Amino acid sequence: MDKITHLQIPGPTNIPDSVLRAFSRPNIKHRGEEFSELVTDVIEDLKDLFMTENEILTFPSSGSGTMESAIVNTLSPGDKVLAISQGVFSNRFGDIAEDHGVEVERLEVDWNSAVNLTKLEDRLKKDVDKTIKTILLPHNETSTAITNDLAGIREAIDNANHPALLVVDAISSMGAIELKTDEWGVDIVVASSQKGLMLSPGLSIVSISDKAWEAVKTSKLSKWYWDYESVRENIHNGRFPYTPPQTLYFGLEESLRLIKEEGLENVFKRHATLATAFRKGIRGMGLELFAADEIASNSVTSICIPEEVDAKAVINTLKEDYGIIVGGGLSKLSGKIFRVGHLGAIYNVDIIGILSGIEMTFTKLGYNINLGQGIKAAQKSLLKI
Numbered sequence: 102m103d104k105i106t107h108l109q110i111p112g113p114t115n116i117p118d119s120v121l122r123a124f125s126r127p128n129i130k131h132r133g134e135e136f137s138e139l140v141t142d143v144i145e146d147l148k149d150l151f152m153t154e155n156e157i158l159t160f161p162s163s164g165s166g167t168m169e170s171a172i173v174n175t176l177s178p179g180d181k182v183l184a185i186s187q188g189v190f191s192n193r194f195g196d197i198a199e200d201h202g203v204e205v206e207r208l209e210v211d212w213n214s215a216v217n218l219t220k221l222e223d224r225l226k227k228d229v230d231k232t233i234k235t236i237l238l239p240h241n242e243t244s245t246a247i248t249n250d251l252a253g254i255r256e257a258i259d260n261a262n263h264p265a266l267l268v269v270d271a272i273s274s275m276g277a278i279e280l281k282t283d284e285w286g287v288d289i290v291v292a293s294s295q296k297g298l299m300l301s302p303g304l305s306i307v308s309i310s311d312k313a314w315e316a317v318k319t320s321k322l323s324k325w326y327w328d329y330e331s332v333r334e335n336i337h338n339g340r341f342p343y344t345p346p347q348t349l350y351f352g353l354e355e356s357l358r359l360i361k362e363e364g365l366e367n368v369f370k371r372h373a374t375l376a377t378a379f380r381k382g383i384r385g386m387g388l389e390l391f392a393a394d395e396i397a398s399n400s401v402t403s404i405c406i407p408e409e410v411d412a413k414a415v416i417n418t419l420k421e422d423y424g425i426i427v428g429g430g431l432s433k434l435s436g437k438i439f440r441v442g443h444l445g446a447i448y449n450v451d452i453i454g455i456l457s458g459i460e461m462t463f464t465k466l467g468y469n470i471n472l473g474q475g476i477k478a479a480q481k482s483l484l485k486i
Contacts, residue, residue: 106420109455110428111243111273111401112296114445116352120299123355124348131347137339139350144336146357147306150275150365151290153282155308158332161346164272164293167305169197170327171268171289175313176234177321178202183224183265185238188212188245189431194237194270201322206233212434215396216249218257225261234316235266241274244431246403246440247392248278255286266313272296275306276360277372277400277444288313294349297400299356299445304349372399375443375452378482382456385478386463387471391438400444403430404459405437410468412436418465423458449483 108115129135147157160167176182180203184195187210195205208224210216216238225233236258241248251269258267268289271280275290276297282290287310294304309317309329317329325331331342360368376399380390383404391403406412412429416439419425428440441455456475463470 104424106424106426107451107455107458108426109441109443110426111246111440111442111444113302114296114299114442115447116299116301117356117359117446119359120352120355123351124301126348126351128347131345132340136345136347136350139354140336140339140345143350143354143357146354146361148308150357150360151282151292151306151308152280152284153290153308155282155310156314156333158307158309158329158336159345160305160307160327160332161303161343161349162293162305163302164270164291164305165193165197166327167291167293167307168194168270168272169201170305170307170324170329171291172198172201172203173320173322173324173327174329175266175268175289175316175320176201176203177319179204180234181206181232182235182237183208183233185210185216185236185249187214187216187247188239188242190243190270190272191237191239194239194268198237203322212245213247213391213393215247216254218250218253221254222257222261225258225263225265228261228263231264233263233265235268237268237270239270239273240280241271241278241398241400243273243401243440244434245392246398246401247396248274248398249396251280251285251287259286266316268313273398273400273444276368278398279369282308286310294353296442297444298353299359300349300352303346304353369399371448372444374483375447375449376400376402378449378479379441379443379452379456381482382452382475382479383459384475385471386456386460386475387469388459388463388475391434401428401440401442403434403438403440406430406439407468410463410466412439414466415439415462418462419458422465423461425455425458452479452483 275292
């Protein structure tokens with residue numbers, strides 16, 4: 102008999118049964134009226150999810166692809182960007198820009214910290230000639246499980262009276278952590294299908310402000326597949342300049358229906374509630390967290406691995422003995438943390454089960470865990486007692 106597995110990496114995530122059923126629909130004419138109507142309806146629902154009146158485009162790609170799209174559509178060779186460097190995926194944003202001939206200045210942030218708002222504001226104030234065209238940063242740094250204060254970042258930019266575009270990677274936060282695109286003045290938000298949207302990988306989504314569209318008009322970087330203007334022209338008619346991933350659109354329609362049915366604020370509240378209970382459970386069993394509570398992510402948690410415990414053994418035991426698949430530490434955090442995703446289709450009992458597997462894993466590996474105490478702490482958190 103096949104073992105039931107629990108996919109608790111920070112993405113891809115578990116897919117609801119109704120979304121899986123939506124994937125099984127037969128293909129239809131991708132330039133026909135039925136699919137055009139589906140695309141039009143989905144784009145409107147995505148605006149609600151992104152909390153924006155800005156235009157929404159989609160691409161058949163991973164999240165990294167849509168990060169590249171934000172670079173090549175708004176910048177020109179030699180332009181300067183300020184890239185936040187606080188983990189693997191924020192560094193990737195800067196790397197993409199460098200590979201396209203953009204000058205990248207990196208604002209270094211300790212990997213166990215969020216963006217320092219004062220430091221950001223001071224750097225922008227020093228840019229008296231306004232040479233920085235764009236600020237690149239993650240809403241939620243997946244490699245460290247730390248969430249940045251986007252409202253505070255917008256305030257810091259405004260306090261510095263700086264015109265730079267604010268471009269945000271929301272790949273591991275969209276659909277799990279509140280992001281008020283318009284209210285917080287985020288010019289470009291990039292997201293993808295396989296995390297909070299509860300789909301398979303392969304569909305990326307981007308919202309683009311009027312200010313960003315002005316930058317699109319002057320951009321000189323090479324693009325064809327990523328051309329915002331070409332996709333915009335077609336998507337207004339419910340079409341694309343190339344063959345779209347129909348199956349993912351079928352699933353997206355259903356996942357957005359599920360989110361709407363639950364209510365977006367309730368979705369955010371559920372993720373916050375589960376994340377809090379999970380962190381309390383980890384501490385209750387005697388393990389330490391990498392991120393402080395005030396900056397900790399509601400979509401993924403990073404857990405410190407004691408020096409006497411082998412990181413690979415933790416990950417392998419969770420998978421082989423308990424069917425729980427988690428992520429390891431990346432780059433300089435390899436072997437030092439493991440990461441548990443708790444976003445998308447996840448609920449109270451799932452959290453308790455994951456914590457139980459972690460407790461049993463560390464016990465089996467000979468580490469003196471407070472067996473049962475993590476589960477108890479999480480239950481009390483969920484019950485608010």
